[in-house]
Amino acid sequence: MTPPSDKALVPFVSVENMMRLVNAMGAETVLRELASYIEADFKRWPEFDKTPRVASHSTDGVIELMPTADAENYGFKYVNGHPKNMKEGYQTVTAFGVLSSVANGYPILLSEMTVLTALRTAATSALVAKYLAPKGAKTMAMIGNGAQCEFQALAFKAICGITTVRLYDIDPAATAKAARNLAGTGLTVVACKTGEEAIEGAEVITTCTADKQYATILTDNMVGAGVHINAIGGDCPGKTELHRDILLRSDIFVEYPPQTRIEGEIQALDADHPVTELWQVMRGQAEGRRDPRQITLFDSVGFAIEDFSALRYIAEKVKGTEFFDMLDMLADPDDPRDLFGMLQRAG
Amino acid sequence: MTPPSDKALVPFVSVENMMRLVNAMGAETVLRELASYIEADFKRWPEFDKTPRVASHSTDGVIELMPTADAENYGFKYVNGHPKNMKEGYQTVTAFGVLSSVANGYPILLSEMTVLTALRTAATSALVAKYLAPKGAKTMAMIGNGAQCEFQALAFKAICGITTVRLYDIDPAATAKAARNLAGTGLTVVACKTGEEAIEGAEVITTCTADKQYATILTDNMVGAGVHINAIGGDCPGKTELHRDILLRSDIFVEYPPQTRIEGEIQALDADHPVTELWQVMRGQAEGRRDPRQITLFDSVGFAIEDFSALRYIAEKVKGTEFFDMLDMLADPDDPRDLFGMLQRAG
Numbered sequence: 001m002t003p004p005s006d007k008a009l010v011p012f013v014s015v016e017n018m019m020r021l022v023n024a025m026g027a028e029t030v031l032r033e034l035a036s037y038i039e040a041d042f043k044r045w046p047e048f049d050k051t052p053r054v055a056s057h058s059t060d061g062v063i064e065l066m067p068t069a070d071a072e073n074y075g076f077k078y079v080n081g082h083p084k085n086m087k088e089g090y091q092t093v094t095a096f097g098v099l100s101s102v103a104n105g106y107p108i109l110l111s112e113m114t115v116l117t118a119l120r121t122a123a124t125s126a127l128v129a130k131y132l133a134p135k136g137a138k139t140m141a142m143i144g145n146g147a148q149c150e151f152q153a154l155a156f157k158a159i160c161g162i163t164t165v166r167l168y169d170i171d172p173a174a175t176a177k178a179a180r181n182l183a184g185t186g187l188t189v190v191a192c193k194t195g196e197e198a199i200e201g202a203e204v205i206t207t208c209t210a211d212k213q214y215a216t217i218l219t220d221n222m223v224g225a226g227v228h229i230n231a232i233g234g235d236c237p238g239k240t241e242l243h244r245d246i247l248l249r250s251d252i253f254v255e256y257p258p259q260t261r262i263e264g265e266i267q268a269l270d271a272d273h274p275v276t277e278l279w280q281v282m283r284g285q286a287e288g289r290r291d292p293r294q295i296t297l298f299d300s301v302g303f304a305i306e307d308f309s310a311l312r313y314i315a316e317k318v319k320g321t322e323f324f325d326m327l328d329m330l331a332d333p334d335d336p337r338d339l340f341g342m343l344q345r346a347g
Numbered sequence: 348m349t350p351p352s353d354k355a356l357v358p359f360v361s362v363e364n365m366m367r368l369v370n371a372m373g374a375e376t377v378l379r380e381l382a383s384y385i386e387a388d389f390k391r392w393p394e395f396d397k398t399p400r401v402a403s404h405s406t407d408g409v410i411e412l413m414p415t416a417d418a419e420n421y422g423f424k425y426v427n428g429h430p431k432n433m434k435e436g437y438q439t440v441t442a443f444g445v446l447s448s449v450a451n452g453y454p455i456l457l458s459e460m461t462v463l464t465a466l467r468t469a470a471t472s473a474l475v476a477k478y479l480a481p482k483g484a485k486t487m488a489m490i491g492n493g494a495q496c497e498f499q500a501l502a503f504k505a506i507c508g509i510t511t512v513r514l515y516d517i518d519p520a521a522t523a524k525a526a527r528n529l530a531g532t533g534l535t536v537v538a539c540k541t542g543e544e545a546i547e548g549a550e551v552i553t554t555c556t557a558d559k560q561y562a563t564i565l566t567d568n569m570v571g572a573g574v575h576i577n578a579i580g581g582d583c584p585g586k587t588e589l590h591r592d593i594l595l596r597s598d599i600f601v602e603y604p605p606q607t608r609i610e611g612e613i614q615a616l617d618a619d620h621p622v623t624e625l626w627q628v629m630r631g632q633a634e635g636r637r638d639p640r641q642i643t644l645f646d647s648v649g650f651a652i653e654d655f656s657a658l659r660y661i662a663e664k665v666k667g668t669e670f671f672d673m674l675d676m677l678a679d680p681d682d683p684r685d686l687f688g689m690l691q692r693a694g
Contacts, residue, residue, distance in 0.1 A: 007436070007437065008362060014674065014675035014676065015355060015675050015677065015678045015679075016675050016693070019689070019690050019693040019694075020693070022690060023690070023693060023694035027690070049403055051401065054398065054401050054412065054414060056396055056421055056449075058416075058418075058449045058450075060449075060450055060451070061451070061452050063414075063416070063421045063447060063449070063452050065401065065412050065414055065423060067401060067403060067410075069403045069405075069410070071405075074403055074410045076412060076425070078423070078445060080447070080451070080452020080453070081452070082450075082451050082452045085452070085683065086683045086684060088451070089354070089683060090354065090451050090453065090683060091677070091679070091680075091683050091686070092683065094452065094453060094454075094677045094678065096454070096676055096677075098425060100410060100427070102403075102407075103405075103407055103429075104407070104408070104427070104432050104435070105408055105409075105410050105428070105429045105432070105441065106427070106437065106441060107441075107443070112675075112676055112677070112678065114677060114678035114686070115678055115686065115690060118687070145684075146684045147680075147683065147684050147685070147686040147687070148686075149687070150687035150688075151686075151687060174684055177682065177684060177685055177688065180688075181685070181687050181688045181691060327359070327361065327674075328361035328362050328363050328459075329361065329362065329443055329459055330362065330438070330441045330443075330459070330461060331438060331441065331459065331461035331462055332362075332438070333438075333494075335524065336432065336433045336436060336437060336438050336439065336494065337433060337492075337493045337494050337521055337524060338494070338524055338528070339461070339462065339465055339494040339495075339498075340465070340494070340496070340497035340498060340525075340528050341497075341527075341528045343369060343370070343374070343462060344528060346363070346366040346367070346370060347366075347370035
């Protein structure tokens with residue numbers, strides 16, 4: 001059988017190649033550059049075709065498709081969320097994604113996105129904090145020390161100048177794992193025994209837990225004035241992390257309101273509770289932090305444009321490298337109308 | 348670097364392997380078996396999570412995601428439709444799809460679906476005709492002799508006992524291509540110079556053209572009593588093939604009304620125009636053909652469950668064969684919470 005033509009082949013970035021790429025560039029560089037791609041795309045927000053993700057919920061979790069497009073490219077991510085997976089030796093979240101040409105519909109990149117989602121989520125959080133965190137913030141509390149924890153810590157170091165992270169998890173083994181991984185990154189790491197201890201002196205509080213239930217990771221009395229809350233874990237219906245009273249004291253910033261109202265912390269609030277869209281802050285069309293004593297809250301759920309930016313970034317970065325394989329994913333008959341003839345002649 | 352664990356790997360069926368599988372089994376066998384998988388899934392229709400496909404339209408075409416799930420598996424297809432591609436040497440339609448486990452969200456198959464969609468579309472048409480075509484139908488007119496044409500012809504031979512196909516296309520080269528490919532399949536093939544000539548004596552009329560515009564491939568006076576119309580090409584907003592008067596004289600059968608009313612021939616009719624759902628016909632809960640003089644119309648747009656059936660079928664068939672590769676698509680750290688550690692240690 002003759003090898004397929006170039007038109008049939010799609011560059012594929014495996015998990016191994018993604019890790020090789022990130023390690024070759026350095027994780028902090030990747031986080032910084034990713035953040036700049038995401039920022040650029042947020043600043044041209046109105047150019048995108050946007051839709052809330054398409055979620056298929058089951059008893060144990062959710063499988064989602066997150067598509068978006070601009071005039072040139074179409075991108076989507078497949079991602080699952082299964083909190084119980086961890087106990088069975090599987091990832092809570094795995095993902096892959098595709099970037100395509102809008103002009104002809106052909107995929108131009110297939111990439112693993114488990115590692116890439118961890119990177120883009122952290123890059124987005126730190127990018128948002130650049131606009132919202134108190135000026136000169138140096139200390140971040142990290143409540144929840146699972147798979148996302150170290151990525152957040154490193155992104156806040158690289159992008160916001162955070163120097164100290166204070167870790168807490170209901171499972172001390174998770175805290176120990178994160179502390180071990182962050183040793184040698186240049187961050188001061190403090191393992192804490194309670195959530196209250198973790199937030200002592202922190203200007204930024206990141207909550208990043210995974211239970212699919214209405215949990216209260218932060219209670220109202222834990223949160224003082226002048227902090228920025230980076231709430232990552234509340235990201236599907238029925239899953240929140242913050243006490244409602246904290247929300248009422250905060251100015252709330254979101255990615256895409258139609259999705260966040262269903263999935264984010266603000267599902268606990270009225271449907272018309274005021275929120276600010278981050279793309280407007282980044283364009284200077286809405287106010288970010290206006291007061292050192294204000295509580296700002298990024299109600300993060302993750303939006304398709306962030307994945308689009310990440311795929312766009314990886315497609316650029318792997319060019320001219322060895323960090324991808326070519327997959328025979330698309331049929332390419334000599335005559336486009338002769339698909340059957342191609343099948344026949346292969347026989 | 349150590350090779351990834353089994354949990355990180357997803358079986359991938361390339362275009363080459365799909366063709367090898369189909370040729371090893373024989374296309375007619377595949378079409379028959381595919382039809383039986385599709386029929387089984389249509390008969391348990393209420394068990395599926397259903398949603399109209401998520402379409403991203405642009406000037407030149409459309410990119411769609413088509414997800415569905417039962418209690419055990421989740422499946423989706425990525426598919427584009429770009430009529431102008433053909434002139435530039437690209438396929439009008441390319442596709443790939445994924446089947447996953449609902450229990451943990453992990454993909455269990457990634458497959459090319461350009462060839463597979465051609466097969467499942469033809470298998471669905473012939474399956475539907477088994478319920479709706481006039482008894483003893485032997486002759487099919489095929490208007491539009493593009494990439495889907497020969498698959499339709501072979502499926503109607505294998506599943507419905509069609510012995511003669513009468514081909515017509517506005518481009519005689521397309522007709523010649525189809526006639527050439529169908530020589531030796533056992534079908535009697537008649538190349539025709541007009542649509543009118545093609546439908547002479549045909550009990551089944553298949554329309555399968557690709558222009559994205561309100562076209563009228565069949566006018567009212569061309570269609571007599573006692574035929575079954577298999578309308579494949581009208582499958583997105585603004586794209587239809589049949590004159591409205593034909594629709595008014597026909598009993599109309601559809602896959603999934605919420606999707607067909609947007610995309611199918613019936614977009615030309617009132618939103619409450621009566622249609623019959625095929626799954627109900629297959630379950631014996633609604634009537635199929637009741638009268639030899641009746642005109643039945645399958646307003647085919649293609650529904651996610653057909654792709655789900657096709658992926659389920661391929662996942663079964665490649666087991667124990669050489670017709671797949673293993674892709675390192677999912678991250679699998681030793682400890683699911685230690686994604687960052689995995690990245691670090693790979694460096």
